[in-house]
Structure formats: structure tokens, C-alpha cells
Amino acid sequence: MDLYDSEERLQIFPGEDTRTRREVVQADMNDHELGDEFDDEHRMGALGYPPYGMTRQDPAREQRDWRLGSEAAEAEDLAYGGQGLAGQCQDLREAYRYTHGRASEEYECYVIPEEEDEEEPADNFCVTCKTPIRAVEKDSDKHRGHEVTALSKALESAKHMDVCVLQIITFYKRMPYVLQENFGRQEQNFESHYNEILEMLAQKYEEKIQALGKKKKEKLEALYGQLVSCGENLDTCKELMETIEEMCHEEKVDFLKDAVAMADRLGKFLKTKTDVELSTQPEFEDQTLDFSDVEQLMDSINTVPAPCAPVINPQAPNSATGSSVRVCWSLYSDDTVESYLLSYRPVQDGPAGKDRAEFTMTVKETYCSVRNLEPNTQYEFWVIAQNRTGPSPSSEHAVYMTAPSPPIIKRKAIRSCEDAALICWESGNLNPVDSYTVELTQAETPEASGVTESVVGIPTCESLIQLQPRHSYTIYVRALNMGGPSARSEPATVHTTGSYFHLNKDTCHPWLTISEDGLTVIRNKRKIFQREPPPNKTQFTRCVAVMGNLIPVRGRHYWEVEVEEQLDYTVGVAFEDVPKQEDLGANCLSWCMRHTYASARHQYEFLHNRTTPDIRITVPPKKIGILLDYENSKLSFFNVGISQHLYTFSCQFHQFVHPCFSLEKPGCLKIYNGISMPKHVTFF
Known part of the structure; x- marks a missing residue:
């Protein structure tokens, strides 16, 4: 059954204006011409509003059977799955089909039951229930309070929404092709600019190479000219040297006579300026010859040579105190020396990477007493001789050591008896010493200048000393190292009248x-x-x-x-x-x-x-x-x-x-x- 064949068959609802129905049909046909991408009956089925007396097929299947192409089918799927803007269009189209009973040849026909032919046609649409209603049902309890609009107005709104949805879907479908076209155009532009930059760089490179070649050639020519001039000056110097050597072999009297004339001649030669300036090349400005070697040679005719390296002597016994040390060295007898430079620094026991402070002093003699040193500390010394000709090489380094600090006697730890005494003391030095010496003087004879007895070579900080009974002794202790003995410690008194001890x-x-x-x-x-x-x-x-x-x-x-x-x-x-x-x-x-x-x-x-x-x-x-x-x-x-x-x-x-x-x-x-x-x- 085709509802488009004749007007008589479209008279489903009697009393309706034929012209109005034709406008609806013509609008429906225009819908198909916009893209044939929406199916009214399919949308009504998706919203759940079947027509009277019609057996519906699956909405997805009906959409595939429609005359749309593959792109329209995909767009319809998007509209169907979203149920957004297209949902309301489907409801309104369903209402239209429900009212007019239109169907396409490609859909199965439906038959309106006979008992419904006499019913009043629907001319309203309930927006809340999404169903067409008749005039008698408008005020019924079922649709009371719902939003109701005219069926023709709802249909026009649905057609407008269909067109918007179709335009949106068409835009998104064409977007990948537009982007691909734009990217291809941009790629061509980038490749063109890249080739232009490469050509420009190659051209600049060739120009720079040519310019550098010209400058190199000019500099080489200028340098060659300077070398030729220098060779001429060297030949002149060579002649002067040969003349001087001949004069040295003659007698001294004749040499002195000719030396004045030679000095004048040489002075004139030295005053002669050699102009080797290049106006075009600033790199070769102020290129004058250096005749300092010739001047030194002339000065050495009447001067003495620089001295040889001095020989520093090893440390002598008892040559140091707790804060000073006496350093001696020697020199060859033929050398002329105006002064010496004596340098020293403390010997480092830790890592070699740390900097050590160095001190230098000028000395006239071949010996020097260096003061303000730390006690019981090793110092490294070396010396340089110098005259007006110049300094000598440095001597070898020698190690000197200052004497220790005086020990400190522990008076409360002293123990004695009639025949002996046990003396204890503290070293008083951070570094170890070689040995200690205990000196005893009888307290009854304080005017005695000498020492009554000495005990030497004591390795530890205590000593048991044999004494005379019934006497009093004043005891001193000294510390010794390679630099010499320290000063005396503070005195301590010991009595040998009986056994003396303290509690532990x-x-x-x-x-x-x-x-x-x-x-x-x-x-x-x-x-x-x-x-x-x-x-x-x-x-x-x-x-x-x-x-x-x-x-x-x-x-x-x-x-x-x-x-x-x-x-x-x-x-x-x-x-x-x-x-x-x-x-x-x-x-x-x-x-x-x-x-x-x-x-x-x-x-x-x-x-x-x-x-x-x-x-x-x-x-x-x-x-x-x-x-x-x-x-x-x-x-x-x-x-x-x-x-x-x-x-x-x-x-x-x-x-x-x-x-x-x-x-x-x-x-x-x-x-x-x-x-x-x-x-x-x-x-x-």
C-alpha cells in the first residue's frame, strides 16, 4: 500500500483539508531530498511508539534496509545511539505518521483496524508523554497538567531539528579529510622553506671560504717579508759576534781599546729601528726585533756569572731550642754572592694535597737562626744564592727539628723511700720525643752550680732513681730529640727520710x-x-x-x-x-x-x-x-x-x-x- 498514489487513499481521517495534507507530504519528500538520512518510522520505533495495527521490525535492521549510503548509515547510528537532538525529532515524526498513516514502499504495510476508522483524528501532541492525542483526550485525567501543542507546530520543529543534526554529523564526518588536507599543505610549505634555507647556507659558505683564502694569502706574504728582514738582521748579529770573539782572543789591552769603538758601533746599530709594520694587517703591528740577548752578552763582558746552587748542611746536635733553630749551608769558593734567600715550611704528616705556608727571609751570611717556631716540630729548609747577574738554582731540602717543650712533673704521683724515688711526669708535647733526662741536685746545697746526678736515655714518662738515705733532692726533667734538649721542667722536691706514698x-x-x-x-x-x-x-x-x-x-x-x-x-x-x-x-x-x-x-x-x-x-x-x-x-x-x-x-x-x-x-x-x-x- 502506497500512501503517495492518490488523494483518496490519503483520506484516512475524514474532514481534513486536502491542501494541508499535500503540504505535509511535500515537506516529507523534501526531508528525503536533504540527505535521505533519517527514517521517521524507525525513529518512532526507537522511542517506543508503534503505529496502530503495525507489526514493527528491529530499529537497527530497518535503518540498514533504508536507501541511505554507508556514510548516512553511520551518521544515523550516531544519532540513534546518542538519543539527544534526534530523539525529539523521532517523537514528532512518529506523531506525524500516526496521524496521516504514511509509509514507504520499502517498509511493510500496516492496516488500521476498522473500529478505529470512525474515531476522531489526532490533531494535538503531548510533549510530556511523547504521544499524539485527540481533542477529546486533551482534557482527560491522563494528560491533565501535561504540556500539549499542536501537531503541525511540533512537526515543523522536528523538521528543523533534523536539518541541524544532519549538518552537525556532516561537519564531523568531513573533519578528518579537512585536517589531512591542511597537514599536507603545511608539509609542502615546510619542505619548500627548508630547501631555500639550505641553498642560502651553501651560498654563504662559499663566499666565506673565498674571503678567508684571500686573507690567508695576504698574511703569508706579509710574514714572508718579515722573515726575510729578520734573516738580514741575524746575519748582521752574526758578524758582530764573530768580531767580538776575535777581539776576545787578542790581548786585553787591545781588547779594551777596541771595546769602546765596538760599543759605539753596536750602540748605533741597536738604535737603528726596523720598521716591519703592516698597515693593512693589524695583527702584525709593533713587530720589532728583540736584541735583549745581545745586550746581555755585552753586559757580561764586565760582570760575574750567576752563583751555583748552595749546599745546605744537616742539622747539628743541640742547634735548636723550643722556638728556634740554627740553619747552616755552604757555597763554592769561586762564586760571588750578594745575599741568600732562605725558605722554610713545616713538614706535613697528613695528606699531600693540603697547602702548607711557606716563609722566606733574606740573609747575608751562610747561617741563620730562625725564630718563632713551634716546639718539637720538623721544618723543611732550602736556600738560594743570588747576585746582580741572577739567582742560583735551589739547594736540596733539609729537615730541621726544634727542641721539645719542657715536661711537667706529677708531684702527687711521686713515691719514695730511704733508698730510691719514683718520678712521674707528662711529656708536654703533641709529637713523641726521643728520650728524657732526669737531673738531680741536693737541696742542702742550692748554691751549687752543677748537677749532682743525671739519668739519661729514659724512654717513658717515669723513672726509678737510686738515692742516698736521709737527704732532700731537687729534681728536674728534660725532653730530648734530634734538635736538642728542652728547657728544664718545674722543680720537684724528694725526701729520702722514709717511705712516701699517696692513696689510689x-x-x-x-x-x-x-x-x-x-x-x-x-x-x-x-x-x-x-x-x-x-x-x-x-x-x-x-x-x-x-x-x-x-x-x-x-x-x-x-x-x-x-x-x-x-x-x-x-x-x-x-x-x-x-x-x-x-x-x-x-x-x-x-x-x-x-x-x-x-x-x-x-x-x-x-x-x-x-x-x-x-x-x-x-x-x-x-x-x-x-x-x-x-x-x-x-x-x-x-x-x-x-x-x-x-x-x-x-x-x-x-x-x-x-x-x-x-x-x-x-x-x-x-x-x-x-x-x-x-x-x-x-x-x-
């Missing part, structure tokens, strides 16, 4: 305090300790004790300890490695006397390896004398107040022992050492 703070129990003079041990009453200190190999931790540093000399040593009658204390001797976690006298490495006071009674024990003899002391001593006799292997205790012997241990000391002192309760012990042994002690 490294062994002191934390509960004890040692006085500044190092001879008093104090346990304070106010200090209460809840627990014992941790174990230590050098410090007493269980026994509240301290050791003294007795001089390591095998002989007789005597000292005294002042005690209180009601004080609990322990005094004696012990080896250095005695266990610090045990009480004194509780092992075989210590010998001691212990006193305890309880219930107004005094108890005395002489302990060694936890054993003690049964001895009773009726008079409590206030001062206890202790005699250590290595020769007889004895350790004796005395009551100094009444000169009473208390007890003697007979023991073998396979190594040196140290005095020990312990306080069981708060109190203090005062030690007297460096005293002579009483007469009652000498009998034991």
Missing part, C-alpha cells in the same frame, strides 16, 4: 672519701647506702677499703696510721690483685690487723687467710706503726704511743704489696708516711 683513688670504695693531700680516709655518718656497688676488678665493692701506691723497691718501708679507740678499722698490706669482693684478711693475698669495738670492749685480730692467733692487747693503740721488711719477709705492727710490738707475720712476698685501709663504721684514718723509723722498730 681508682681502688677507693664509693662509700669512702679521700682528702686533697691524699693521706686521710673518711667515711661520713650521713651517707646511708641501701645496696652495695656492682663488682669491679680495680675498685673495692664489698670491703669498704682503699689501697696506697707504695714504691716498688725491695727494702724496708715504714708508715703510721692514727686511729680512734672506738673505731672499727682494718690496716695492713695486700697484693694488687687481691679480690675486691672479699674482706681484707679473708684470703691468702692479704695480711692485716682488725679492730672492733663492742660493749666497751676492744677486740684485735691479725688476719691472714681467715685465721688469727690468740693475742690480747691491754692498751688500745692510738697510732699504729707498720713495718714492711722485704729482705726478712716480715710484716710487723706496733703501738707507737708506748713503743710496743703487737704482732709480726712471717710471709713470703713473691711480688710487691700495697698498703690497705678499711673502715667498718663512720670515722676517719689519718696516714703518716715519709717519716724515719723509730729505734724500737729497727730491732725487728
Whole structure:
């Protein structure tokens, strides 16, 4: 069935104006002429509005069956998939088809049911529901409140939107071709400009090459002319040299006579200016010949030659102090020298990359005392001789060293007895020294200018020196290196009247305090300790004790300890490695006397390896004398107040022992050492 055949067949809705229907049909045909790219029936199917009594096919399939080409089909797919602007066109076209019943021959026909032929045709369109409505349905409850417009007005709007959508799709379809055409045009333009630039560069290159060739030729010609002129001047100089040599072989008198004439002739020649300037070439301006060698040759006729390199001497013994050093060198006897340049710098022990400060001084003699130097430091010296002719080559480098700084004696570390003294000191130098020297002078003869005794070659910072008993000595220490000895240290005094020592703070129990003079041990009453200190190999931790540093000399040593009658204390001797976690006298490495006071009674024990003899002391001593006799292997205790012997241990000391002192309760012990042994002690 074709709705375009005749007017009678288009009278689906009676009463409608034939002219109006023709305009609609003609508008529809114009739609197809714009591009044949939209199908009204297909759009109505996509929006879900089927015509009365029509069986619809798949919208995608119907679109492919349409007479559109491949480009129109793709554009239709885009419009169909987006459902944007084309969606409303489809709705309006569906309404048109629904109203007029038009269909193409290429679509299957549909039959309007007979019962609907008598119904009133639709002349309105509901925009909200997207369906055509009749006049009777306009005010029904179903479409109440919806936006309703005339069907013809909605159709005209849909046609206008179809044209816009088609133009947009056509523009996007042609965009790749337009871009490709533009890119091709730009590529041709770039290639053309590139070829023009290459031709221009090649032309410029040829022009520059030709210009440089001309300049090169001109410069070579000018240089050749200068070389010819220089050769002529050299020939003239050669003739003068031959003349001078002939004159040197003649007698001196004749030489002196002719020298004046030759000097005048040579002076005139030297005043002659050689013009080799090139006006066209600024590079060759001021090209005059240099006759300085000839002038030096003429001056050397009546001058002496430059001196040879001096020979620097090695450092002499005792040629340095802590801040100065004496440097000497020698020179050949035939050389004439006006002055010397002496240079020096400190020897660097670190990396060679660091800069070292150099110092130079002018000297007239072949020796010099360099001052303001650092003590015990090596310096590198070299010398250059010079006269009016010029300087000599440099001498070889020699290393000199300043003397060390004076050592510092540790007075509190000095220990002595009747026969010897142990002296300790600090080096006072950053760098090591070769050795030390101890100088002794008897204090009874301060007016004596000389030294009573010297001990040399001491490698360490302490020395045990044998002395005369019952004397006082003033002791000095010097440090030595290859530069010489240092100045004397500050003096220290040593007495040989008896054994002298200090208490060792490294062994002191934390509960004890040692006085500044190092001879008093104090346990304070106010200090209460809840627990014992941790174990230590050098410090007493269980026994509240301290050791003294007795001089390591095998002989007789005597000292005294002042005690209180009601004080609990322990005094004696012990080896250095005695266990610090045990009480004194509780092992075989210590010998001691212990006193305890309880219930107004005094108890005395002489302990060694936890054993003690049964001895009773009726008079409590206030001062206890202790005699250590290595020769007889004895350790004796005395009551100094009444000169009473208390007890003697007979023991073998396979190594040196140290005095020990312990306080069981708060109190203090005062030690007297460096005293002579009483007469009652000498009998034991």
C-alpha cells in the first residue's frame, strides 16, 4: 500500500483539508531530498511508539534496509545511539505518521483496524508523554497538567531539528579529510622553506671560504717579508759576534781599546729601528726585533756569572731550642754572592694535597737562626744564592727539628723511700720525643752550680732513681730529640727520710672519701647506702677499703696510721690483685690487723687467710706503726704511743704489696708516711 498514489487513499481521517495534507507530504519528500538520512518510522520505533495495527521490525535492521549510503548509515547510528537532538525529532515524526498513516514502499504495510476508522483524528501532541492525542483526550485525567501543542507546530520543529543534526554529523564526518588536507599543505610549505634555507647556507659558505683564502694569502706574504728582514738582521748579529770573539782572543789591552769603538758601533746599530709594520694587517703591528740577548752578552763582558746552587748542611746536635733553630749551608769558593734567600715550611704528616705556608727571609751570611717556631716540630729548609747577574738554582731540602717543650712533673704521683724515688711526669708535647733526662741536685746545697746526678736515655714518662738515705733532692726533667734538649721542667722536691706514698683513688670504695693531700680516709655518718656497688676488678665493692701506691723497691718501708679507740678499722698490706669482693684478711693475698669495738670492749685480730692467733692487747693503740721488711719477709705492727710490738707475720712476698685501709663504721684514718723509723722498730 502506497500512501503517495492518490488523494483518496490519503483520506484516512475524514474532514481534513486536502491542501494541508499535500503540504505535509511535500515537506516529507523534501526531508528525503536533504540527505535521505533519517527514517521517521524507525525513529518512532526507537522511542517506543508503534503505529496502530503495525507489526514493527528491529530499529537497527530497518535503518540498514533504508536507501541511505554507508556514510548516512553511520551518521544515523550516531544519532540513534546518542538519543539527544534526534530523539525529539523521532517523537514528532512518529506523531506525524500516526496521524496521516504514511509509509514507504520499502517498509511493510500496516492496516488500521476498522473500529478505529470512525474515531476522531489526532490533531494535538503531548510533549510530556511523547504521544499524539485527540481533542477529546486533551482534557482527560491522563494528560491533565501535561504540556500539549499542536501537531503541525511540533512537526515543523522536528523538521528543523533534523536539518541541524544532519549538518552537525556532516561537519564531523568531513573533519578528518579537512585536517589531512591542511597537514599536507603545511608539509609542502615546510619542505619548500627548508630547501631555500639550505641553498642560502651553501651560498654563504662559499663566499666565506673565498674571503678567508684571500686573507690567508695576504698574511703569508706579509710574514714572508718579515722573515726575510729578520734573516738580514741575524746575519748582521752574526758578524758582530764573530768580531767580538776575535777581539776576545787578542790581548786585553787591545781588547779594551777596541771595546769602546765596538760599543759605539753596536750602540748605533741597536738604535737603528726596523720598521716591519703592516698597515693593512693589524695583527702584525709593533713587530720589532728583540736584541735583549745581545745586550746581555755585552753586559757580561764586565760582570760575574750567576752563583751555583748552595749546599745546605744537616742539622747539628743541640742547634735548636723550643722556638728556634740554627740553619747552616755552604757555597763554592769561586762564586760571588750578594745575599741568600732562605725558605722554610713545616713538614706535613697528613695528606699531600693540603697547602702548607711557606716563609722566606733574606740573609747575608751562610747561617741563620730562625725564630718563632713551634716546639718539637720538623721544618723543611732550602736556600738560594743570588747576585746582580741572577739567582742560583735551589739547594736540596733539609729537615730541621726544634727542641721539645719542657715536661711537667706529677708531684702527687711521686713515691719514695730511704733508698730510691719514683718520678712521674707528662711529656708536654703533641709529637713523641726521643728520650728524657732526669737531673738531680741536693737541696742542702742550692748554691751549687752543677748537677749532682743525671739519668739519661729514659724512654717513658717515669723513672726509678737510686738515692742516698736521709737527704732532700731537687729534681728536674728534660725532653730530648734530634734538635736538642728542652728547657728544664718545674722543680720537684724528694725526701729520702722514709717511705712516701699517696692513696689510689681508682681502688677507693664509693662509700669512702679521700682528702686533697691524699693521706686521710673518711667515711661520713650521713651517707646511708641501701645496696652495695656492682663488682669491679680495680675498685673495692664489698670491703669498704682503699689501697696506697707504695714504691716498688725491695727494702724496708715504714708508715703510721692514727686511729680512734672506738673505731672499727682494718690496716695492713695486700697484693694488687687481691679480690675486691672479699674482706681484707679473708684470703691468702692479704695480711692485716682488725679492730672492733663492742660493749666497751676492744677486740684485735691479725688476719691472714681467715685465721688469727690468740693475742690480747691491754692498751688500745692510738697510732699504729707498720713495718714492711722485704729482705726478712716480715710484716710487723706496733703501738707507737708506748713503743710496743703487737704482732709480726712471717710471709713470703713473691711480688710487691700495697698498703690497705678499711673502715667498718663512720670515722676517719689519718696516714703518716715519709717519716724515719723509730729505734724500737729497727730491732725487728
